[in-house]
Amino acid sequence: MLVPQLYLNGACTEAMELYRQAFGAKTESVMYDPQEEPGTVVIHAEMNILGSRIMLSDFGGTGRASAESTMEIVAICADEAELRQAYQVLEPGSETVTPIGPTFYSSCLVQLVDRFGVKWCLMV
Numbered sequence: 001m002l003v004p005q006l007y008l009n010g011a012c013t014e015a016m017e018l019y020r021q022a023f024g025a026k027t028e029s030v031m032y033d034p035q036e037e038p039g040t041v042v043i044h045a046e047m048n049i050l051g052s053r054i055m056l057s058d059f060g061g062t063g064r065a066s067a068e069s070t071m072e073i074v075a076i077c078a079d080e081a082e083l084r085q086a087y088q089v090l091e092p093g094s095e096t097v098t099p100i101g102p103t104f105y106s107s108c109l110v111q112l113v114d115r116f117g118v119k120w121c122l123m124v
Contacts, residue, residue: 004055006118007058008058013040025054027047031044042056044056074123090114094112094113110122
């Protein structure tokens with residue numbers, strides 16, 4: 001099993017809330033740094049997003065990721081309505097790489113880099 005790990009450089013809690021709103025994601029566990037203000041710095045968290053485990057942390061990232069990164073998270077949505085709802089939540093502060101529309105391999109797809117620098121491909 002491969003599980004993506006997102007390093008969010010201090011924005012982990014905010015990102016988890018955004019992904020909860022966008023995908024109805026469930027937080028499975030959160031461990032906070034006991035040396036920091038309670039509930040502020042995430043050492044390790046796990047979420048279930050569209051049936052897949054994603055691990056998240058405030059530590060470990062370089063802050064140098066860009067839209068040209070070699071990785072993106074592909075979210076397979078049940079239908080176009082679900083895709084558009086997730087995109088509407090993720091879109092503020094993001095950079096759209098490929099606008100919403102059909103492709104030869106998907107009836108609806110959009111690629112974006114969210115405000116935390118995470119590259120997403122939402123597709124049906």
